[in-house]
Amino acid sequence: MARRPASSRRPPTPAPDVAPWPVGPVAVTTGTAEVVPEPGRPRAATLLVNGVPSSFVDLDDPDLLDFEYMQQMAAVVGTLADRRPEPAVLHLGAGGCALARTLAHRYPGARQLAVELDGELARLVRAWFALPRAPRLRLRTGEARAELTGVGDASWDVVVRDVFAGDRTPDHLTTSEVAREVARVLRPGGVYLANCADRPPLALARAEAATLAGVFRHVAVVAEPGQLRGRHYGNVVLAGTDDDGLLDDPALARTLRTLPVPARILVGAELREFVGRATPLHDPPQEPSHAAPASPPD
Secondary structure, eight states: OOOOOTTOOSOOOOOOOOOOOOSSOEEETTEEEEEEEETTEEEEEEEEETTEEEEEEETTOTTOOOSHHHHHHHHHHHHHHHHSSSOOEEEEOOTTOHHHHHHHHHOTTOOEEEEESOHHHHHHHHHHTTOOOTTTEEEEESOHHHHHHTSOTTOEEEEEEOOOBTTBOOGGGSSHHHHHHHHHHEEEEEEEEEEEEEOTTOHHHHHHHHHHHTTOSEEEEEEOHHHHTTOSOEEEEEEEESOSSSTTOHHHHHHHHTSSSOOEEEOHHHHHHHHTTOOOOOOOOOOOOOOOOOOOOO
């Protein structure tokens, strides 16, 4: 189990009472959700969505992030927060809202919105996990890309993409067209963080990095070294920004190296070497309409 990172800003505080956790899977709109308590820690649990681990939550320690990719994302947000306290964060994909809970704890004045496709899951998660209330954390039911297109220009400091169907991000959320939408809604100097689950030889992560490089001035890839060397399946964090000093900040690299599972960040020449010959991803071309022409008026 991951220990709390040294950058923790506040001591753990007990959470208020929450709805009792169910035993076994319960039905949600898109399948099932299950809360699996951690042995010996009755107020800590893993949320499974359709049998796949989605989040780990400790009700008594909102600062703890167990999933390594969330620790890596939080490190990037922390570097941004050193420049602009209380960042506004848009989450595309909510799950158990573990990252949102931690960011709310570290930055109490931050405004967050989490978009979740499954409305019933969002309702249960709020009841089970003592999530902060609006305006600190709002939950919205909707499809991530559709909701993104309705977001105002330059309205968020951070956009997090953490959407999965099974063990893969849906293709329509990985394209250049989506990245341009994200860039539109980010404030100047904001950052896009995308969770990419991939397996050797990391073809998807390389293509996604190439995609972001076509939209943002600065791009980085973050993961533990074995994952970057293509040794196993796992999560790669992709980051894009127009801030000239955010992703290559030496303090960020040090923070990532000192996580419970040390991580590397690739920028500049290392990032270009990682991308190699990968090419950006795009939406498929729209097929021409074959509808019959309208009849002339009588």
